[in-house]
Amino acid sequence: MGMPLELNTMIVTKGRETRIEENRFVLEKEGYRLYPIDIPIDVRKTIESDTNGTAVIKKVEWQENRTWLTYQLISLNSTN
Amino acid sequence: MGMPLELNTMIVTKGRETRIEENRFVLEKEGYRLYPIDIPIDVRKTIESDTNGTAVIKKVEWQENRTWLTYQLISLNSTN
Amino acid sequence: MGMPLELNTMIVTKGRETRIEENRFVLEKEGYRLYPIDIPIDVRKTIESDTNGTAVIKKVEWQENRTWLTYQLISLNSTN
Amino acid sequence: MGMPLELNTMIVTKGRETRIEENRFVLEKEGYRLYPIDIPIDVRKTIESDTNGTAVIKKVEWQENRTWLTYQLISLNSTN
Numbered sequence: 001m002g003m004p005l006e007l008n009t010m011i012v013t014k015g016r017e018t019r020i021e022e023n024r025f026v027l028e029k030e031g032y033r034l035y036p037i038d039i040p041i042d043v044r045k046t047i048e049s050d051t052n053g054t055a056v057i058k059k060v061e062w063q064e065n066r067t068w069l070t071y072q073l074i075s076l077n078s079t080n
Numbered sequence: 081m082g083m084p085l086e087l088n089t090m091i092v093t094k095g096r097e098t099r100i101e102e103n104r105f106v107l108e109k110e111g112y113r114l115y116p117i118d119i120p121i122d123v124r125k126t127i128e129s130d131t132n133g134t135a136v137i138k139k140v141e142w143q144e145n146r147t148w149l150t151y152q153l154i155s156l157n158s159t160n
Numbered sequence: 161m162g163m164p165l166e167l168n169t170m171i172v173t174k175g176r177e178t179r180i181e182e183n184r185f186v187l188e189k190e191g192y193r194l195y196p197i198d199i200p201i202d203v204r205k206t207i208e209s210d211t212n213g214t215a216v217i218k219k220v221e222w223q224e225n226r227t228w229l230t231y232q233l234i235s236l237n238s239t240n
Numbered sequence: 241m242g243m244p245l246e247l248n249t250m251i252v253t254k255g256r257e258t259r260i261e262e263n264r265f266v267l268e269k270e271g272y273r274l275y276p277i278d279i280p281i282d283v284r285k286t287i288e289s290d291t292n293g294t295a296v297i298k299k300v301e302w303q304e305n306r307t308w309l310t311y312q313l314i315s316l317n318s319t320n
Contacts, residue, residue: 087167089169089199116167
């Protein structure tokens with residue numbers, strides 16, 4: 001009866017992000033996922049990897065058991 | 081620091097819905113709102129009014145402190 | 161990485177509620193579940209059954225992948 | 241009609257935490273707040289301060305428009 005969702009505190013790209021503008025990316029994830037929006041969060045390639053940088057999610061879309069994130073990279077780790 | 085959101089269990093239209101197809105409507109709401117998606121929920125014109133019918137939300141979008149719902153009306157109360 | 165949770169819009173007791181006071185009950189559910197608190201919601205014995213009545217959740221506890229609800233029955237369907 | 245809640249991605253103590261065991265603390269916050277449970281998150285004294293360490297929330301309770309967190313400190317920043 002309920003609606004399954006997943007609370008996420010960082011963006012894990014798995015390298016599947018698509019650049020749509022200079023610093024703006026879209027990422028599609030399986031399932032309905034709840035992310036903090038308008039708040040700086042970590043971006044990582046995998047859960048275990050070091051942070052790639054910091055991003056702010058600008059838009060979240062939920063449809064057909066998928067989540068689309070549009071996020072803006074606000075800082076990048078130079079060590080990556 | 082946190083992200084304010086509002087958990088909603090029904091759709092309150094205040095008469096502001098826009099029909100985009102036969103039984104499909106779009107509704108814009110203030111703030112980030114969490115609704116159950118893919119689950120039948122009540123549709124009402126106001127919080128205090130009787131139910132208008134039952135709908136299933138098919139899409140939720142969050143952006144710039146607004147929420148857009150796309151929902152499909154699956155039954156209508158004939159008394160309305 | 162994320163935290164799975166389930167958004168619920170009604171209380172489904174499956175007959176497992178424990179009465180702790182006159183109109184006050186505790187119910188344990190599997191997993192982390194998000195319910196609207198301080199808002200009247202339906203109480204049902206099973207998902208398919210008719211509503212038993214209306215309750216207001218007064219307390220939610222999450223621990224060890226379980227959810228405990230404390231709710232107050234505010235109206236009862238006489239037909240049940 | 242809806243239930244206001246706040247999505248949080250870190251613990252901000254404002255120095256109000258109470259130690260209940262060696263590495264275990266309780267913290268009371270205003271309002272209903274959603275935190276990731278069973279997942280390592282940052283602990284800070286204020287939003288602007290550097291991280292104090294990392295904790296795992298073990299228990300969340302919501303009641304009377306307040307949230308109680310029980311968390312376990314799993315690492316401490318020596319620079320603090």
